[in-house]
Structure formats: structure tokens, C-alpha cells
Amino acid sequence: MSPSPLAMVWSEPGRPHQMIASPGVHLAPGDALVQIEFATICGSDVHTVRGDRSAPTPLVLGHEQVGRVVALGDGAVRSDGSPLELGDRVVWSLAVSCGACDRCVRGLPQKCRSLAKYGHERITRGWELTGGFATHVHVRAGTAIVTISDAVPAPVAAAASCATATAVAALDAASASIDLDGALVLITGGGMVGLSAAALAVEAGAEVIVSDPDAARRSFARGIGAIPADPRTEMGNPEHLDTVLAARARRGLLEVTVAIEASGATAAVDTVISRIGVGGAVVLVGSVSPGPAVALDAESVVRRLVTLKGVHNYTPAQLARAVAFLERSWRTVPLGDLVGTSYPLDQLDRAIDDAATGGHVRVGVVPSLGVASALGHQPY
Known part of the structure; x- marks a missing residue:
């Protein structure tokens, strides 16, 4: 891809994020590439960066985001089974689930035996764009993907995949x-x-x-x-x-x-x-x-x-109902007002520091680049 997708990679507490380029993305059947419109910083992102909880590193944090589909693997579908289409504005589940293990069959896909979670996984070759603090996310088969109306403001839509x-x-x-x-x-x-x-x-x-x-x-x-x-x-x-x-x-x-x-x-x-x-x-x-x-x-x-x-995380049906709630209520329930401020992607460390103060319910991250982009980035 040109320009290459960019992601902010975190390694350990006390060390700043590093901007990394991912020049090639291979989409397997059922996968999708989503260009990020807006992301928000969840409390769990702050806990991870502070070292309050362990996480495999290096990783790309962020699991509350909204974006638009820009590339598709064969057979990619929405959570309702309909074909996913280029240009769809989407949110997606925190969890990637197999759909076949005993927990998935019991209705607990968020606790799948082979679970992977956006914003929580160590980056690996072939799945580098794993979190929302990036310009793009590689959304894998086994993820519940839900379309969301263009009318819903991005700061409202982003939180659907976690908080809502x-x-x-x-x-x-x-x-x-x-x-x-x-x-x-x-x-x-x-x-x-x-x-x-x-x-x-x-x-x-x-x-x-x-x-x-x-x-x-x-x-x-x-x-x-x-x-x-x-x-x-x-x-x-x-x-x-x-x-x-x-x-x-x-x-x-x-x-x-x-x-x-x-x-x-x-x-x-x-x-x-x-x-x-x-x-x-x-x-x-x-x-x-x-x-x-x-x-x-x-x-x-x-x-x-x-x-x-x-209660920890949610099912695909609950994500779909969260989106339906936001689509019908965003005018009367201004959840977007809880996003107090936003930062460009390459100022993510400042954004997380701001979020850690508790002065805002949420802090936003937009994929545009600020002055720090002059420092450049490295390829995976």
C-alpha cells in the first residue's frame, strides 16, 4: 500500500510509543482492512501503559474505534451474515473468536479458547495492524463487524466496540x-x-x-x-x-x-x-x-x-444492539460530549498522559499526524 499504514507500537512502561510502518497487508479469507476515522482511549489502555496490568509486547494498543472498509478478503461478512462491502463504515468486536470451541458454542465467544483481542495482542508477522492507535486495522475473520450510520458522530461511534x-x-x-x-x-x-x-x-x-x-x-x-x-x-x-x-x-x-x-x-x-x-x-x-x-x-x-x-466484554449480538442504541439516541444522549479532547496519532503518549489524569471521560485519537511526524518512522 502507498502510503504505508502506520501504527503506534508500545513496548514497556516508561518508554514512549514508536511509530511503525506496515508496507504490506495480506488479507486472508474473511479478513478486512479498515482505515481508522477516530479512536478513543479506554481506561484499560491507561492501565497497560502504567504497568498496572501485564500485556504481551510489542503491541498496538486501542480497541475503541470507528473506520471505513478499504480492502476485503474473500467472503468477508458483517455480524448478521451479509457481505461486507468496500466503503462500509464499521465498528467491530474486541474479540476474534473461532466460533466452534465449547465456549463459543455456549454463547461465550468473548472467552473463546483461541481468543485474540484487538489492542491486547503482541504484533506478529502477518498481523501487525492489531490495534486502533493506527491509521488502519487488520480485522480478522472471526470478528463481529457491524456497520454504523454516517450520521453518528465519530466520538460516539468509536466507543461502541468497548464501552457501549x-x-x-x-x-x-x-x-x-x-x-x-x-x-x-x-x-x-x-x-x-x-x-x-x-x-x-x-x-x-x-x-x-x-x-x-x-x-x-x-x-x-x-x-x-x-x-x-x-x-x-x-x-x-x-x-x-x-x-x-x-x-x-x-x-x-x-x-x-x-x-x-x-x-x-x-x-x-x-x-x-x-x-x-x-x-x-x-x-x-x-x-x-x-x-x-x-x-x-x-x-x-x-x-x-x-x-x-x-461481566467482561460482550457478544456479537450485544455489539449490534449497542450500535442500534447509538443510532437512535445520539442526538438526545450526547455521549460524544464525554470525549473532552483529541490528539493526532503521533502525539499518542501525550494523549494517554491526558487520559490518565481523569479530567476527561475519554480522550480521542485521530489518524492525522502532528509535528512529531517529522521524526519519521521505521518499517516492521
């Missing part, structure tokens, strides 16, 4: 036990997953409380129809969780029946387990990097008939 689809999976896990319509839902963590889950739950007819220490995130939650709570406040403050719950009880919502933990904070895990009502469902989503152990009062869980579930 994970939020769909979290609510699916809860609604298997509890009808969301009319339920009182507590969500701890007002990041992209938590706020997406809040928007989905509000749409489903739930009364939703979002607990987060950041005032801007609580304000966003209020704007999409949720009730904000501040975990740092003292009793008597109108945003103290007990005060918020008492106000709901006066309206007949006597206890939390669904709780979704989306922050990964140990205190928040304690909160959702302790505050869930009798017969309620707790879904843990945010604990995706090592952290302190959480004490569990097993007797209390048993006596309250609590259902406790973990």
Missing part, C-alpha cells in the same frame, strides 16, 4: 433476573461504561442513580435522566446516597433491585453489594485490573437472595 457494548452486556446480565422497567438501578462509576449503562437503563424505564465523585459526570447523568449521587458527601447532603435512596423510598421505590459497579474501586464494590435489596442483582463490570480483595459477607448475600454476576 459492555454496558449492554451489563444490563442483559441484570435483566435476566430483574425487569428493568420500573426498577431502581444504582450505578457506581460515571465513566463511559457507567453513563452508557445509565442511558440504556433510563430508556428501558428504570429509575437510575449514578454515584460518582466528579461533578461534571454527575451533571451529565442528570442531563440524561438519572439521579446523581456523590460518594464523598456526608449524611444530610442532598446528593448523599442514603438521602437519594430515602427520597426514592418515599415514592414507593423501597430498595435497589439492580446495581452495576462500573468503576473498579473497592469501596464501590462494597457499596453495590451492601445496598442491593432482597432478590436484587449485582453486576460487576469495572474490576478489570488487579486490585485489593473485597470482603464478602456470604451470609448476607444468601439471606437477601442476591444474584452476583461478573
Whole structure:
């Protein structure tokens, strides 16, 4: 290809990314080459770069992105089985799955026995363009590819392949036990997953409380129809969780029946387990990097008939439903506003440093090159 696709390769904590060129891409049957339009930095990217979690290196990070198909292998298809076409604007699943192992057959393709994950794999000869922090991604057969309308803004579309689809999976896990319509839902963590889950739950007819220490995130939650709570406040403050719950009880919502933990904070895990009502469902989503152990009062869980579930990633059907949600709601649920700023691809280290401050829910990465491109790049 000319010009050659470029990717930002990460090797170890404390070492800057290196821009690498991939002059040749071989597409096997079912593969596709997608030119990136926009990518966002997920919290897991930050955790990896900081060394909070292990990763095989060298690798190309990034797994939240939207792009357009520019080349196809024979027989490449969308997740619904229809032929993929040149020019399709697409998002795709985090996971590459075989579709035939026992886990795939059980409906757990995100835990396939031969799983590969975009933005998480060591680059190898023949699959160098493995993550979203690049100009192109080599999307392999076994990936769920979903088209998305050109009308959906790129900062909204990019998060579909991680945050939005994970939020769909979290609510699916809860609604298997509890009808969301009319339920009182507590969500701890007002990041992209938590706020997406809040928007989905509000749409489903739930009364939703979002607990987060950041005032801007609580304000966003209020704007999409949720009730904000501040975990740092003292009793008597109108945003103290007990005060918020008492106000709901006066309206007949006597206890939390669904709780979704989306922050990964140990205190928040304690909160959702302790505050869930009798017969309620707790879904843990945010604990995706090592952290302190959480004490569990097993007797209390048993006596309250609590259902406790973990959700990690999602299925192809949940990705398709995430895209459908974004296509119908992006005007009224401005998730793109949570992408606070964007950087050119060759300033990725600055972008990740910015994302690590927590000042923005998401930081964007665009494939254009800034002044750092004058430093050049090396071929694979």
C-alpha cells in the first residue's frame, strides 16, 4: 500500500510509543482492512501503559474505534451474515473468536479458547495492524463487524466496540433476573461504561442513580435522566446516597433491585453489594485490573437472595444492539460530549498522559499526524 499504514507500537512502561510502518497487508479469507476515522482511549489502555496490568509486547494498543472498509478478503461478512462491502463504515468486536470451541458454542465467544483481542495482542508477522492507535486495522475473520450510520458522530461511534457494548452486556446480565422497567438501578462509576449503562437503563424505564465523585459526570447523568449521587458527601447532603435512596423510598421505590459497579474501586464494590435489596442483582463490570480483595459477607448475600454476576466484554449480538442504541439516541444522549479532547496519532503518549489524569471521560485519537511526524518512522 502507498502510503504505508502506520501504527503506534508500545513496548514497556516508561518508554514512549514508536511509530511503525506496515508496507504490506495480506488479507486472508474473511479478513478486512479498515482505515481508522477516530479512536478513543479506554481506561484499560491507561492501565497497560502504567504497568498496572501485564500485556504481551510489542503491541498496538486501542480497541475503541470507528473506520471505513478499504480492502476485503474473500467472503468477508458483517455480524448478521451479509457481505461486507468496500466503503462500509464499521465498528467491530474486541474479540476474534473461532466460533466452534465449547465456549463459543455456549454463547461465550468473548472467552473463546483461541481468543485474540484487538489492542491486547503482541504484533506478529502477518498481523501487525492489531490495534486502533493506527491509521488502519487488520480485522480478522472471526470478528463481529457491524456497520454504523454516517450520521453518528465519530466520538460516539468509536466507543461502541468497548464501552457501549459492555454496558449492554451489563444490563442483559441484570435483566435476566430483574425487569428493568420500573426498577431502581444504582450505578457506581460515571465513566463511559457507567453513563452508557445509565442511558440504556433510563430508556428501558428504570429509575437510575449514578454515584460518582466528579461533578461534571454527575451533571451529565442528570442531563440524561438519572439521579446523581456523590460518594464523598456526608449524611444530610442532598446528593448523599442514603438521602437519594430515602427520597426514592418515599415514592414507593423501597430498595435497589439492580446495581452495576462500573468503576473498579473497592469501596464501590462494597457499596453495590451492601445496598442491593432482597432478590436484587449485582453486576460487576469495572474490576478489570488487579486490585485489593473485597470482603464478602456470604451470609448476607444468601439471606437477601442476591444474584452476583461478573461481566467482561460482550457478544456479537450485544455489539449490534449497542450500535442500534447509538443510532437512535445520539442526538438526545450526547455521549460524544464525554470525549473532552483529541490528539493526532503521533502525539499518542501525550494523549494517554491526558487520559490518565481523569479530567476527561475519554480522550480521542485521530489518524492525522502532528509535528512529531517529522521524526519519521521505521518499517516492521
